[in-house]
Amino acid sequence: MPQTVINKLTHFMTSLKVQPYAEYPMSKIAGNQMDEATDLFAKMINAKNNEILIGGSTSINLYVLSNALKNFLKPGDEIIVTNQDHEANISPWRRLEESGAVIREWKINSNTAELEIETFKNLLSNKTRIVAITHCSNIVGSVNELKKISDLAHEKGAYVIGDGVSYAPHGFPNVKELDVDFYTFSLYKTYGPHLALLYGREEILKNLPNQNHSFLDGYYPETINPGGPNHEELSSLIGIYEYMMEFYEHHFHNSKDLKIFEKIKKINNLFAKHEEEIANPILDYISKRDDFNLIGKNKISNKNRAPTISFTSKNKSSKEISATLVKNNIATRNDNFYAWRCLKALGIDTEDGVIRISLTHYNRIQESEKLIKILDQI
Secondary structure, three states, X not given: OXXXXXXXXXXXXXXXXXXXXXXXXXXXXXXXXXXXXXXXXXXXXXXXXXXXXXXOOHHHHHHHHHHHHHHHOOOOOEEEEEOOOOHHHOHHHHXXXXXXXXXXXXXXXXXXXOOOHHHHHHHOOOOEEEEEXXXXXXOOOEEOOHHHHHHHHHHOOOEEEEEOOOOHHHOOOOHHHHOOOEEEEEHHHHOOOOOEEEEEOHHHHOOOOOOOOHHHOOOOOOOOOXXXXXXXXXXXXXXXXXXXXXXXXXXOOOOOOOOHHHHHHHHHXXXXXXXXXXXXXXXXXXXXXXXXXEOOOOXXXXXXXXXXXXXXXXXXXXXXXXXXXXHOOOOOEEEOOOOHHHHHHOOOOOOXXXXXXXXXXXXXXXXXXXXXXXXXXX
């Protein structure tokens, strides 16, 4: 977590920990900081500030969203979910079967672990109302064609919910360019506290039923989320913005008049280039080992996958390999990472799971080299 986030959190807890939005100075400042955090994050993903809400987690955000959207469903309406997703973006929609929805599963290719567009086209129908799809798999690492998926789904009048939990740490999305109806990701994976962001199109949000206090009728997006956000943690999100802008100023010494999202795009490109350089040697090494099974593409090119690298061994359990890496001070684990349907489709033991290496922009090539050296001894 950047020091800027820690500083904001500490300042709120030590100087502003009062009920916000009253008239006295501390309360006004607290409310203003919460509003500023929301406004800045909206700008960083190219949304309006009344199109995002901050909730406790992605799982919570998707659950309350599914509870709101079920009011738009009739018995027999179809919902498409994948078996590549994290369970957070599967189970809330599958539960709507209890309300009469028909669940249709977009299955991965069991050889490549990829979601294929042609399969999706065959699942779409005039009854499709919701499509829930991961932007980037937390196991496979592939970046799915969310814009194309949105275009196809919208032709049928369906809503698209994008899960960006494994995408956003590698570059904030442009939600308008993706043309999704909803998009969510975990803010603790974008270097903040344990919160999550949910974006929704304004024209849809204002028509969703109120799930909050009755006096908030019409005050979207607050109407979606029962209760309110964690005050101090919401305020600390300003620190993520400050970190990104410090990053920008370090690498770019001009274009100060650029809009916030234009700066974010330049930062995204820097992240992508660096992550490609540190991840591709690992992907190449694992893919060439006869006794290892790499899941997903063996090379990052033009941000077609994230540096989230999962693999199994033919000779050792994932638990054994993960334990060896941990003993050598490489922070990893073996698990199904809540994507057990994906592992099951690939014929992988969901209890032992995969070994997953998660890289991001603050990792260095020396760490990649160390990992390869340790793996070479296994």
